[in-house]
Amino acid sequence: MSASKLYCxxxxxxxxxxxxxxxxxxxxxxxxxxxxxxxxxxxxxxxSVDRFGRWLQRRGLKPRDIGxxxxxxYVRRSSARLHPSTRIALxxxxxxxxxxxxxxxxxxxxxxxxxxxxxxFRQYLVENRGLAARTxxxxxxxxxxxxxxxxxxxRRDRSSWTAADVLTFVRRYAELGRPVYMQQLCSxxxxxxxxxxxxxxxxxxxxxxxxxxxxxxxxxxxxxxxRAQVQHVLAHYxxxxxxxxxRDYAVLMLLARLGLRAHEICSLTLDDIDWHSGxxxxxxxxxxxxxxxxxxxxxxxxxxxxxxxxxxSSSRAVFVRLPAPHRELACSGSVTSIxxxxxxxxxxxxxCKGTHVFRYTxxxxxxxxxxxxxxxxxVLRHRDEDTTLIYAKVDLTRLRTLxxxxxxxxx
Numbered sequence: 171m172s173a174s175k176l177y178c179x180x181x182x183x184x185x186x187x188x189x190x191x192x193x194x195x196x197x198x199x200x201x202x203x204x205x206x207x208x209x210x211x212x213x214x215x216x217x218s219v220d221r222f223g224r225w226l227q228r229r230g231l232k233p234r235d236i237g238x239x240x241x242x243x244y245v246r247r248s249s250a251r252l253h254p255s256t257r258i259a260l261x262x263x264x265x266x267x268x269x270x271x272x273x274x275x276x277x278x279x280x281x282x283x284x285x286x287x288x289x290x291f292r293q294y295l296v297e298n299r300g301l302a303a304r305t306x307x308x309x310x311x312x313x314x315x316x317x318x319x320x321x322x323x324x325r326r327d328r329s330s331w332t333a334a335d336v337l338t339f340v341r342r343y344a345e346l347g348r349p350v351y352m353q354q355l356c357s358x359x360x361x362x363x364x365x366x367x368x369x370x371x372x373x374x375x376x377x378x379x380x381x382x383x384x385x386x387x388x389x390x391x392x393x394x395x396x397r398a399q400v401q402h403v404l405a406h407y408x409x410x411x412x413x414x415x416x417r418d419y420a421v422l423m424l425l426a427r428l429g430l431r432a433h434e435i436c437s438l439t440l441d442d443i444d445w446h447s448g449x450x451x452x453x454x455x456x457x458x459x460x461x462x463x464x465x466x467x468x469x470x471x472x473x474x475x476x477x478x479x480x481x482x483s484s485s486r487a488v489f490v491r492l493p494a495p496h497r498e499l500a501c502s503g504s505v506t507s508i509x510x511x512x513x514x515x516x517x518x519x520x521x522c523k524g525t526h527v528f529r530y531t532x533x534x535x536x537x538x539x540x541x542x543x544x545x546x547x548x549v550l551r552h553r554d555e556d557t558t559l560i561y562a563k564v565d566l567t568r569l570r571t572l573x574x575x576x577x578x579x580x581x
Contacts, residue, residue, distance in 0.1 A: 172199035176213050186216065191223030191233065197266040198259060205495035206481055215259035218252070222260060233272050236264060284317045291365055304433065312358025315343075328371045333379035336363070340381055352383045393521035394531040400426050406516040413492050416471075416479035418508050421489065423468040425509060425528035428452075429550050432502035432509075432525045438488040443472070454551045462549075 173195050177183050186195050198219050202212035225244060226232070241260050245252065267273040281289075291313050295306045319339050320331065336359070344352055363377040395403075404426060407419040424430050434452050442451035442459070448469065451459045464472070476488070483490045487498030489505075499505065502525075509525045520527050533546050 172196045172203055173216060175199070175203060176209060176216065186220050189220045189223045190227045191219055191263070194233075194263060194266055195219065198262050201262050201266075202494075204484070206483070207494040211255055211494070215255040215262075218256040218259045219263050222256075222263070233267055236267060236273055238264075238276070284321070288313055288317065291362060294365055295361070308354045309358035309361050312355050313362040315355070316359055316362065328366060329373070331372060331376060333374075333376060336376055336379045337381070344383075349383055356380050356383055393527060394534040395518065395520060395527060397535060399518050399520075400528070400531055403512050403516040403518055407512060411478075413479040413481070416475040417489060417492065418512060420468075420471040420475040421505060421508050422512055422528075423465075423471040425525055426532065427465045427468040428462055429529040429532040430525075431529070432505040435489065435505045435525075436487070436499050436502050439486045440476075440488060441486060443488070445469075445473075452551065460551055462551075 173183060173186060176199055177186070186192060189195075195216060199212060199216050202215055207215075222244060226236070226240075231240065241257075241264065244260070245257060264273065268275055288310060292306060292310045295301050295309055301309070316339060319342075320328075320335065340352075340356065340359075343355060360377040360380045363372070363375075363380070366372045367375065367377070404419070404422060407415055407422060410416070410419065421435060424435055428450070430452065431454075434454060437453045438450070442453075443464075444451070444461075448464045448466075449461045450464050452462050453459050472488075479492075480488075480490060481492060481494075481496045483496035485496065485498045489499050490496045491499065506524045509528065510523045513520045513523060513527075529550065533550060536546050536549065537543075
């Protein structure tokens with residue numbers, strides 16, 4: 171009995187089991203125990219379910235009557251007295267009741283034509299074009315935003331769309347979005363309009379009317395840290411033996427030594443680590459898994475985190491949430507937050523915040539140590555060799571050999 175692991179007093183257990191929802195108390199308790207919640211939080215959740223059951227009993231309702239509307243009614247009327255875990259606990263209860271067939275399944279959500287078209291577009295990008303997950307999200311978001319902008323009655327008929335509609339949409343968002351976002355939006359919009367033409371819903375090539383956003387490649391210098399600044403950030407976390415300190419230090423070592431992207435760290439699984447050969451399998455964007463050598467110091471930091479700081483979890487992700495539930499990190503923003511906190515805590519005034527500053531720094535240091543652009547591209551896993559060319563701008567030693575003498579000599 172799972173609830174017996176949370177409560178020491180038989181009288182309390184007896185009261186819970188004899189309640190209107192006593193048959194489901196163990197199921198709710200088991201979910202909180204499996205997900206690693208603290209005992210005080212789990213007992214609060216179980217007590218919330220018990221109170222909800224007695225509320226049902228006073229109103230003559232049975233477990234089979236429980237649904238989203240009943241839960242909303244209870245939460246609204248009792249919000250001032252509810253435990254913080256009540257809403258989540260009742261959600262677990264409803265899932266259990268539906269799994270055992272006590273409650274009917276959730277009602278089907280009626281999706282409109284725009285939602286159905288968006289789902290079809292997403293499926294086309296994955297199955298027919300084989301795009302990376304992040305690219306699919308960007309393109310789908312562009313389709314969603316454009317469909318919402320064309321949701322008025324007079325623009326709902328897709329066959330009536332014109333190039334003027336497309337240009338009006340882009341101009342409106344260009345006033346709000348940065349060049350990087352606008353590039354993603356326009357790329358996704360072109361893909362979506364080509365898809366509509368492929369389906370026969372529009373006849374003209376509206377994708378050609380989507381303007382190009384001016385953002386020149388290789389126009390800026392890589393924003394990097396000095397070698398001393400990187401060492402200072404790592405030293406600030408090296409001797410933190412808390413769970414959060416060990417996890418953050420392992421993340422920072424992978425950023426600094428391998429130049430991993432934030433989403434590559436999020437996608438690391440326990441199966442990607444080969445301790446015998448000392449390699450990591452990196453899931454790069456747009457390509458298949460690529461093996462990378464695991465530096466000794468980064469491997470030690472990763473092993474210390476896994477051995478002493480990673481909470482028990484059913485997830486195979488290397489880095490998981492420290493507070494319960496111990497699931498994989500929600501998104502790459504979690505890794506970006508770790509990097510931003512580390513730079514701020516170490517008092518390093520970085521030219522740009524986030525994970526990419528470590529990636530730029532690694533490439534710059536490799537170049538100064540004599541590595542070729544091809545070698546840097548291999549370490550950073552660039553698909554296009556031209557992407558690595560930006561680092562030629564910081565190779566001052568070789569650039570000096572190309573400089574022409576100043577007429578008349580130096581003054």
